[in-house]
Amino acid sequence: MSTRDRTRDPLFSAGDETEGPDGPAATRDDGGRAAGDDDDLIRDDADYDDGDDDDYVDDADYDDGDDDDADDDDYDDGDDDDDAEDDDDDGDDADGDAADDDDADAEDDDYDDDDDDDAGVTFAAVAVRQDTAWTVRTLRDRALRGLDDLLADLRSLRSEGVVLGFVCVDDDWCALVRPVPGGVRVLLSDATAALDDDLAADILDELDVDVPSEEEADETDEPWPEGEFDMLEDLGVGEQILSVIFDDEDLYASDQLIRVAEELGLGDELSDLVDGCDPGDA
Incomplete structure (x- = not known):
């Protein structure tokens, strides 16, 4: 087999260098692919990775949408408002109870005063x-x-x-x-x-x-x-x-x-x- 024929042989082992009539043959790598082909693959991979990055950005945008979810914030705010209303209700109940207690005390005082008025001289x-x-x-x-x-x-x-x-x-x-x-x-x-x-x-x-x-x-x-x-x-x-x-x-x-x-x-x-x-x- 001639030298030219060997360089074209697909079974030629990777990494071996031969010279053809035009100079050294290109180094073969990864199952017989030429280095030039690898560069093209790397560029293709880069493009693929860029596509993945774009997809990640899209995912990030999705996550940001979750973080900025106004509905969730509004829901939380609604809970706070409900809690505030509950606190107001509790405060009103406490005020009402205190007022009732004051009224009861006032009635007791009136009762005591009546007792004093009814008490005779000693x-x-x-x-x-x-x-x-x-x-x-x-x-x-x-x-x-x-x-x-x-x-x-x-x-x-x-x-x-x-x-x-x-x-x-x-x-x-x-x-x-x-x-x-x-x-x-x-x-x-x-x-x-x-x-x-x-x-x-x-x-x-x-x-x-x-x-x-x-x-x-x-x-x-x-x-x-x-x-x-x-x-x-x-x-x-x-x-x-x-x-x-x-x-x-x-x-x-x-x-x-x-x-x-x-x-x-x-x-x-x-x-x-x-x-x-x-x-x-x-």
Whole structure:
């Protein structure tokens, strides 16, 4: 076989160089393709790759479309708006609940105020007579805790004249308490008060009178005074007068005491003291 024929032989191994009549033969590569052919293939591949790049750009454009999806953003914004509306609703509910609570508190306050208005006058006072003049003043609240406390305050005055204690509780019941040498004289406007009050119970105990039962208290609506109706006899106020005053069921307890004070000549002084007391004071 001639040299020219060998260079054209398709079985000629790649990479071998031969010379033909026109000079060195072209180097063969990749299964017999010439290098020039490879350059053409590379350009074709480049064009193919460019096509792929273009496709990638298209894909990128698609992705960008996803990122810029206004519908998704609008959906998210819609959720935020819904959340804001929910927050507003919650705020309105909270405001409404707070307003309801305030209204309830206001109603409670009104109820409490009504209770205060309904509460009667409570006080402990002492009247002292020197010669023919009376002086009246209030006692400490502890005087209402029991008979021993009341007597201790009355006797602490160490007056040589007449000492007379006036007690009123919630304008519901009252008592007269007069310390005397060797003891005390007392008068209670309503024995049923001893069911709920220690001072009233002490007064009945001093009188050696039993405290009424609940059944006995429920069976009567009339006044139930107990005590020594002649305790002011030496001061010009007899038993009959005190009986009339304490049997009058139309008089409040404070009014009963003022009536007694009027009989003794110190009605204005005691009335002024009562007027200066707030309901429920004790």
